[in-house]
Amino acid sequence: MPQTLSTREANLFRTVIRHYEDKQYKRGLKAAEQILKKNPRHGDTMSMKALIMNSQGKTEEAFALAKEALTVDMKSHICWHVYGILYRQHKNFDEAIKAYKFALKLEPESQQIQRDLAVLQVQIRDYQGYVQSRFAMLKAKPHLRQNWTALAIAYQLEGSLEQAENILTTYEKSMTNVPLKTDQEHSEALLYKNTIIAERGDIKRALEHLESDCKNCLDRLAVMEMRARYLGQLNRKEEAAKAWRALLDRNPEHPEYYKGLIEALEIDEKDEAALKAIYDEYAAKYPRSDAAKRLPLNFLTGDSFKAAAKSYLTNMLDRGVPSVFANLKHLYSEVAKKEAILALAEEYLKEHKGSEQANGDSSKGVGAALYFLAQHYNYHLSRDLAKAMEYVEQAIELDPKNVDFHMTKARIFKHQGDTAKASETMDRARSLDTKDRYINSKAAKYQLRNNENEKALETMGLFTRAETVGGPLADLTDMQCMWFLTEDGEAWQRRGNTGLALKRFTTIHNIFDIWQEDQFDFHSFSLRKGQIRAYVDMIRWEDSIREHPFYFRAALDAVKLYLDMFEKQQASANGTNGTGEATNGEDAAEKKKAAKKARKEAQKAEREAAEKAAKQDPNKATAKKDEEPKKKDDDPNGLKLAATTDPLGDAMKFLTNILQFSPKNIEGQVAGFDVYIRRKKYLLALRCLNAAQALNPEHPRVKEQFAELQKAVESLDDAQSAKVKEVLKAKFSS
Amino acid sequence: MAEDKQPPAVVEGATGGDVEEEVQPTAKSAEDRKAAAALSSLDSNREDESSAQVDQDAVQNAFHSLSTAGSKQAEVKKVKVDAADVALLVEELELTKAKATELLKAHDGDAVKAINAYVAAPAA
Numbered sequence: 085m086p087q088t089l090s091t092r093e094a095n096l097f098r099t100v101i102r103h104y105e106d107k108q109y110k111r112g113l114k115a116a117e118q119i120l121k122k123n124p125r126h127g128d129t130m131s132m133k134a135l136i137m138n139s140q141g142k143t144e145e146a147f148a149l150a151k152e153a154l155t156v157d158m159k160s161h162i163c164w165h166v167y168g169i170l171y172r173q174h175k176n177f178d179e180a181i182k183a184y185k186f187a188l189k190l191e192p193e194s195q196q197i198q199r200d201l202a203v204l205q206v207q208i209r210d211y212q213g214y215v216q217s218r219f220a221m222l223k224a225k226p227h228l229r230q231n232w233t234a235l236a237i238a239y240q241l242e243g244s245l246e247q248a249e250n251i252l253t254t255y256e257k258s259m260t261n262v263p264l265k266t267d268q269e270h271s272e273a274l275l276y277k278n279t280i281i282a283e284r285g286d287i288k289r290a291l292e293h294l295e296s297d298c299k300n301c302l303d304r305l306a307v308m309e310m311r312a313r314y315l316g317q318l319n320r321k322e323e324a325a326k327a328w329r330a331l332l333d334r335n336p337e338h339p340e341y342y343k344g345l346i347e348a349l350e351i352d353e354k355d356e357a358a359l360k361a362i363y364d365e366y367a368a369k370y371p372r373s374d375a376a377k378r379l380p381l382n383f384l385t386g387d388s389f390k391a392a393a394k395s396y397l398t399n400m401l402d403r404g405v406p407s408v409f410a411n412l413k414h415l416y417s418e419v420a421k422k423e424a425i426l427a428l429a430e431e432y433l434k435e436h437k438g439s440e441q442a443n444g445d446s447s448k449g450v451g452a453a454l455y456f457l458a459q460h461y462n463y464h465l466s467r468d469l470a471k472a473m474e475y476v477e478q479a480i481e482l483d484p485k486n487v488d489f490h491m492t493k494a495r496i497f498k499h500q501g502d503t504a505k506a507s508e509t510m511d512r513a514r515s516l517d518t519k520d521r522y523i524n525s526k527a528a529k530y531q532l533r534n535n536e537n538e539k540a541l542e543t544m545g546l547f548t549r550a551e552t553v554g555g556p557l558a559d560l561t562d563m564q565c566m567w568f569l570t571e572d573g574e575a576w577q578r579r580g581n582t583g584l585a586l587k588r589f590t591t592i593h594n595i596f597d598i599w600q601e602d603q604f605d606f607h608s609f610s611l612r613k614g615q616i617r618a619y620v621d622m623i624r625w626e627d628s629i630r631e632h633p634f635y636f637r638a639a640l641d642a643v644k645l646y647l648d649m650f651e652k653q654q655a656s657a658n659g660t661n662g663t664g665e666a667t668n669g670e671d672a673a674e675k676k677k678a679a680k681k682a683r684k685e686a687q688k689a690e691r692e693a694a695e696k697a698a699k700q701d702p703n704k705a706t707a708k709k710d711e712e713p714k715k716k717d718d719d720p721n722g723l724k725l726a727a728t729t730d731p732l733g734d735a736m737k738f739l740t741n742i743l744q745f746s747p748k749n750i751e752g753q754v755a756g757f758d759v760y761i762r763r764k765k766y767l768l769a770l771r772c773l774n775a776a777q778a779l780n781p782e783h784p785r786v787k788e789q790f791a792e793l794q795k796a797v798e799s800l801d802d803a804q805s806a807k808v809k810e811v812l813k814a815k816f817s818s
Numbered sequence: 819m820a821e822d823k824q825p826p827a828v829v830e831g832a833t834g835g836d837v838e839e840e841v842q843p844t845a846k847s848a849e850d851r852k853a854a855a856a857l858s859s860l861d862s863n864r865e866d867e868s869s870a871q872v873d874q875d876a877v878q879n880a881f882h883s884l885s886t887a888g889s890k891q892a893e894v895k896k897v898k899v900d901a902a903d904v905a906l907l908v909e910e911l912e913l914t915k916a917k918a919t920e921l922l923k924a925h926d927g928d929a930v931k932a933i934n935a936y937v938a939a940p941a942a
Contacts, residue, residue, distance in 0.1 A: 223881065226877045226878055226880070226881040227877055254880045254881075255880065257880065258877045765910065765912065766910075767910045767911055767936075767937055768910070768911060768937075770937045771936065771937040774937055774938060775940065777939065778939035778940070805906055805910075807903075807906065807929045807930050807933065808906070808910055808933070810930055811930060811933045811934055811937065
């Protein structure tokens with residue numbers, strides 16, 4: 085039943101919407117209440133009020149009100165739309181989509197609802213739904229190019245490449261006049277179409293299209309790279325070689341270009357001289373190019389390697405390039421090269437030792453050689469820490485104020501296992517250049533490795549934004565500084581503060597959630613800007629962000645911590661029965677201590693925060709009147725996380741991502757087994773075991789786990805389903 | 819009357835995604851307002867421009883020649899699946915109901931086969 089308002093109130097309703105859009109929530113609320121005074125059962129107004137309340141953080145009341153609004157006015161698309169928005173903001177995407185669809189049924193003409201629906205569909209990767217939505221949007225506005233492009237993207241993501249190309253071609257054919265050469269959107273659309281043709285596997289046609297239609301595209305580099313690649317794939321070697329050479333003239337540092345050129349010239353991989361000749365040609369043409377001189381070291385052997393390495397090393401040490409060891413260490417996997425490089429560095433040192441410092445710069449010549457040798461002996465494939473220390477001391481003697489030398493010294497201490505000295509030395513290196521952010525971060529990291537969380541935060545605080553509310557930690561979290569959060573969490577874990585450790589690992593997890601959430605902005609923005617290729621790349625990248633090693637590390641830490649917690653809970657449960665009393669008593673005391681300490685810290689932090697707030701209040705409170713209150717963290721020290729009664733259940737949030745996105749990492753599978761077997765999910769434990777065995781059957785934990793599962797299977801009770809038993813027993817009967 | 823009750827469509831607020839739309843209309847200085855106006859007109863220019871480039875009728879016709887028929891339809895095998903097996907897979911393998919059903923269907927409704935396939939190490 086449509087509800088009507090008087091003209092005055094209808095106008096008022098429009099102001100409610102405007103206030104909401106302008107984020108003037110209090111005013112919006114006031115206007116909404118005015119309408120409701122006269123029409124207390126007006127569904128649309130109730131919905132808008134709910135929406136505003138939700139923005140103010142009153143989630144539960146908002147949901148209740150929106151639901152009530154729906155019962156009052158079931159046929160209002162606004163009510164359904166609002167309901168969908170509420171669900172969407174609380175990440176219940178399936179329900180949100182349902183609500184949007186209902187709203188759209190009631191109001192098929194609404195662009196707004198249609199767009200919200202489409203964005204949500206692509207966000208949750210419902211590509212078939214997205215195709216339909218995009219089709220409807222194109223139908224509504226076929227004169228807009230971005231609607232055509234969007235439909236093509238939808239088809240591409242859904243897997244219908246032919247349709248995608250067809251859409252783009254159809255639009256192109258209906259263009260009456262040729263767009264300007266500077267039209268970015270047009271240029272990108274052409275290149276996008278080209279990638280689709282190539283993705284369909286028709287390289288020949290892709291090349292033709294590239295040469296005819298994309299000749300003038302604005303992204304020159306992309307056109308050149310695609311052309312070179314296509315020519316190579318089509319075996320048109322001569323032209324391909326030419327294309328790669330053109331690219332090398334633009335950028336002689338790109339290894340891919342050399343690779344492409346060598347493939348096009350059909351040089352035998354083992355023909356060192358011929359390969360070297362190519363690189364020499366470019367080294368002569370571009371004397372400043374590093375790649376042309378360094379890359380040949382990868383394939384050269386024997387004396388020609390020694391000669392090339394010598395000239396490279398001499399040049400770099402003469403100039404005192406700090407990264408020279410980092411440039412060469414990948415060669416150390418070959419023993420002969422490792423030894424040759426060592427000999428060359430020692431020889432260089434001997435030759436230069438007596439000679440006076442060239443123009444007085446101690447980071448060049450002898451200093452650089454000593455530094456190189458220190459790093460050589462510190463590296464895990466050529467480690468001799470005593471010798472490393474000797475060389476680095478000599479280097480420091482030469483230049484007591486060199487940051488790099490001290491940094492390497494700290495690293496040697498770390499490898500000796502002396503984290504305290506390492507941290508101290510790294511901080512000394514930091515003090516030599518307090519404006520260098522890199523050494524600052526290093527010092528903080530070494531402090532964390534030495535469990536000095538507070539000091540590390542202070543160190544980091546030298547470079548964070550001073551005005552951030554909540555101090556350096558809040559800024560580092562905002563800036564998603566993941567290495568710090570991970571190291572901080574691991575340090576807390578070593579110190580036995582489960583709460584803070586879990587808190588940090590959970591923060592990392594949430595950062596990845598934010599990255600996923602961030603896509604929302606780009607579904608429409610990229611289209612409008614016409615940056616289609618980058619957008620499609622992003623969509624594909626987002627699908628696998630949790631493969632990132634940062635995620636894996638924090639997640640694995642969290643899972644292990646939860647496993648620990650479970651074991652302790654089990655142990656203390658057994659402890660009351662009289663077994664292992666002593667250790668448990670100690671454990672409990674320690675736990676109590678930690679809890680007490682954490683409580684104290686929390687109180688202190690609260691007090692400080694209150695003081696700060698009191699100080700800031702008078703001038704800031706007025707300015708921020710109408711702004712939404714910043715969400716307060718109700719568990720800053722992770723006490724709630726640590727108080728869980730179901731650690732294994734909580735671990736699943738991390739574990740499922742580990743197993744889904746990094747299935748090839750044996751550590752993840754081993755941890756997965758540990759969780760599943762404790763949860764008595766034997767089939768899933770078996771799955772992890774099978775995966776781990778396939779990765780490395782000799783892994784010691786894998787053998788243990790095999791026996792563990794076998795034992796568990798033998799003592800299965802009758803409650804288990806016969807089918808489950810059949811599968812499990814089959815594993816151990818063979 | 820219909821006009822009265824139809825407000826302009828609801829906007830999703832800050833999370834709506836269009837960066838240009840996020841420009842605060844309550845800009846403080848005149849300069850901000852100008853910038854905001856320029857930004858929003860940028861957008862409308864684009865629309866005009868692209869509509870000028872195309873022949874309206876031609877696009878309309880082009881659109882009508884399209885059909886959604888080409889869209890891929892996933893083949894659905896008709897296999898009877900035992901609800902108890904679905905429940906078993908949901909419980910033991912922690913799959914969603916839809917996934918469990920799919921897995922069973924792919925193995926002709928044979929629970930043991932389905933489980934075996936699921937727990938097997940992925941082919942390298």
